Structures are given as structure tokens and as C-alpha cells.
Amino acid sequence: MKHLQTAVMALLFVSSAAQAATSSWVETPGGDVRLVALPAASDGTVRAMLDIRLHDGWKTYWRDPGGSGIPPTIAIDGAELTSIGFPAPKRLGDARTHYIGYDKPVRLPLKLHRAEGGAITATVFLGVCKDICIPVQAELSVDAGGERFANPLEETAIAGAEASLPHGVGEGFKPLSGRWAADGKSVTVRFEAPGDGPLPDVFLSGSSTFEFGAAGPVRREGAAFVAEVPVLHKPKVFDLDKDPIRLTVRAGEKTMESPLAID
Structure with missing residues (x-):
């Protein structure tokens, strides 16, 4: 009976994982990118994220890089992009060449809206820098149209990306x-x-x-x-x-x- 329960739990986990709407990683010398999306809510809202896995020593830019750099751009086909979230950035570089961005892997939460099922494709353009800067262009596709349940791992990752965003105003801030x-x-x-x-x-x-x-x-x-x-x-x-x-x-x-x- 114990072995049967273990087998059933493993089967459920594999089934859930098989329903994950995650693109393949697009790999570059400075960092890799992928798109993750959850099943649409009843109102058509889709929670998603652009996952930027920077390699050691590499950096990428914020939405306003401070006059030097390439702000990330995301165009969506198959859904409407309603918002892009950015965690608070850091000031990077030196006194001569400074810019604003991230020096660690970063996840940008996305809010999408779709009227019907089918594939969602994100065309992404961003810059990653170390000793040199490399423009990265990637086309990332997922299909969450057939999913009924969110993959727990992907849901946790997107929830974490959303939680990394700056808070709103509060007392003393x-x-x-x-x-x-x-x-x-x-x-x-x-x-x-x-x-x-x-x-x-x-x-x-x-x-x-x-x-x-x-x-x-x-x-x-x-x-x-x-x-x-x-x-x-x-x-x-x-x-x-x-x-x-x-x-x-x-x-x-x-x-x-x-x-x-x-x-």
C-alpha cells in the first residue's frame, strides 16, 4: 500500500509538471532567458514572467538604464501585455560610465490578457554586459491553453517574482x-x-x-x-x-x- 501511494504521488507530480507552460531557455554567453506562464484565470488574465538567468559577473539593465544601456523590451503575440514589473534596481558601473540595472539573476513578472487559447510568443530584446555588452534577441513561446491547473513549481516562481517588486507607499516611506x-x-x-x-x-x-x-x-x-x-x-x-x-x-x-x- 505504501509503494502504491508513492507511485500515485509520483504520477500526479509528473502529470502536473507535464502541464507546465515554460519555454526552452535561450542561451547566450552572458545569460539565458525563458518565458513562464500560468493558465488563464476566468477573466482571461494570465500571470507570467520573463526569467533572466545572468551568468557570474554579467549585468543587465532596468527599464530606464540612466542614459547608458539597452532597456528591456517585450512584445507579445497571442495575448495582450498589460503590465511589466521591475524589481528595484542598483546603480552599477563606475564614476565614468554608470548605469542602472541588475547584477544578479532577475525575474520580471508580466500580466497578460487573452480572449482565447493558443500559443503565447514573447519577442524579447535586452542587453547583457560584462567587459563588453551583448544585445540579446529571443523569441520565446509557451502554450498554456490546454492547462487546467498551474504547475506548483512555476506558480511559486511567479509568486516570488511578484513579491520581489517594490512595495507601495507606507508610513515613513x-x-x-x-x-x-x-x-x-x-x-x-x-x-x-x-x-x-x-x-x-x-x-x-x-x-x-x-x-x-x-x-x-x-x-x-x-x-x-x-x-x-x-x-x-x-x-x-x-x-x-x-x-x-x-x-x-x-x-x-x-x-x-x-x-x-x-x-
Whole structure:
């Protein structure tokens, strides 16, 4: 009876694993990428992720790399891409060539919407760097249309990717104000953050037509922190009510992201 129970449990696990909607890894010298998707919910929502497995010493870029680098782009066929999540990044490089991104494997959670079954294909373009930078283009396909149950391993991985995203505002961790410089070439950001560790790191990002540089040194002003963030490109026409600038802050192990009102 014990052996029979073991066999049944193994059979159930193999059946679940066989239903996983995971693409093959696309391998490159600097890192490998794959797409993972769960079965669609009743409203057509699909939770997914782009899994970027960086090799030792290699780095990749955030959604706004700070004026140097290739921001990742993802185009989806077979579903509508409704959102891409990015964990809080790090400031990388040196004083001469600095950029914003990740120096460890990173998973970008995706929210998709599909009206019917069939394959989902992601066309991905990103850059990975070490001594040189390599552009990576990959086409990743999965088919979750025949699945009724999520594979527990894939569901755990996607839940972990979602949990890695910055938190929203909270008591003592929130934006206070943003102000354009008179010449429009920088933004002064004031915010509250936990102050029991190193000075926070500050990042701004907007639509694809905005480009922000790496923030200058963060300073204290009373209970608040203040930083100047360079504006590398500011479009002539924009609507911040429709597409607001986002403030991302890393304070030690704590992270926060929120729309930033700019005067």
C-alpha cells in the first residue's frame, strides 16, 4: 500500500509538471532567458514572467538604464501585455560610465490578457554586459491553453517574482514632492524613507520618451531626504496625469515605488 501511494504521488507530480507552460531557455554567453506562464484565470488574465538567468559577473539593465544601456523590451503575440514589473534596481558601473540595472539573476513578472487559447510568443530584446555588452534577441513561446491547473513549481516562481517588486507607499516611506529645475534639466525629489541604514538610492522613470540619469548624492533635510535627478531627455509634449513619473527608492533591503507629483 505504501509503494502504491508513492507511485500515485509520483504520477500526479509528473502529470502536473507535464502541464507546465515554460519555454526552452535561450542561451547566450552572458545569460539565458525563458518565458513562464500560468493558465488563464476566468477573466482571461494570465500571470507570467520573463526569467533572466545572468551568468557570474554579467549585468543587465532596468527599464530606464540612466542614459547608458539597452532597456528591456517585450512584445507579445497571442495575448495582450498589460503590465511589466521591475524589481528595484542598483546603480552599477563606475564614476565614468554608470548605469542602472541588475547584477544578479532577475525575474520580471508580466500580466497578460487573452480572449482565447493558443500559443503565447514573447519577442524579447535586452542587453547583457560584462567587459563588453551583448544585445540579446529571443523569441520565446509557451502554450498554456490546454492547462487546467498551474504547475506548483512555476506558480511559486511567479509568486516570488511578484513579491520581489517594490512595495507601495507606507508610513515613513513615501514621496513628498517633485520639482522641475528652471532649465528643465533636473528634478528635485523629496521623500521619506527608513533612515536606520545607508543613504537611500533614488531612481526615476517615465514613459519611453523620458530619460533620467543617475541621481546625485542624497542628502537629509530634517525628516526628509532630497536628491537631484538629471533629466537626459524631456519630450515637448507629455501628460503626467495619464502617464506619471515613477519614483523608486531602495533603502537597504526595503524598496518603495510610487507615482511622483511634479510641480
